[in-house]
Amino acid sequence: MNTDEVLGIFREAGAVLEGHFILTSGLRSPVFLQKARVFMHADKTERLCKALAGKIRKAVPGKIDYVVGPAIGGLIPAYETSRHLGVPAIWVEREGGEFRLRRFEIAEGARVVIVEDIVTTGLSIRETIDCLRELGAEVVAAACIIDRSAGKTDVGVPLIALAEYEVPAYPADRLPPELAAIPAVKPGSRNI
């Protein structure tokens, strides 16, 4: 599946939003990929995640013990991708702002692949890696449906993206005037 097909699915679902958005990193952007509007459709989610699972299988040699999704956005794609990989899916969720593996135990040395929805700065993946490494897991790769950095983000492990789609993002104190003129909204769940 190529980038045009992935973006086609997002557009068809009405998931490519335009306005003024506060991203989880604090950056501001005129475009927000509202993945929830894609993941509400099982058929669309299946097509995307089956293709992502195929890319992961090609890129990751050896056994994968778990797929880990960072909540909330990573929950559905991690689960659906894990189904195609034939491995269990678990998740990290925020407790006091920090990602924690609150509901599961993993053995020391477990080989895990993180599956995210969207990557912008890679911050959420790096936080997930920190949490998993503290527990003794080996993060062999990370994967996402759309990489908004188009390959520029370094998360410290190989990042497998189903699609790369570069979207502008600006620090809050350096907004272009057309963006500054629109009231900002924050769709994600960090800090709520």
Ligand SMILES: O=P(O)(O)OC[C@H]1O[C@H](OP(=O)(O)OP(=O)(O)O)[C@H](O)[C@@H]1O
């Ligand atoms: O690469 P980054 O700069 O970290 O941005 C991407 C992250 O932002 C979104 O999560 P968010 O924290 O907004 O909440 P959500 O998972 O509930 O959507 C998205 O799900 C990714 O986790």
Ligand SMILES: O=C(O)c1cc(=O)[nH]c(=O)[nH]1
């Ligand atoms: O960077 C983000 O927070 C982000 C961007 C985006 O397009 N979609 C999303 O869910 N999060």
Ligand SMILES: [Mg+2]
């Ligand atoms: Mg998220």
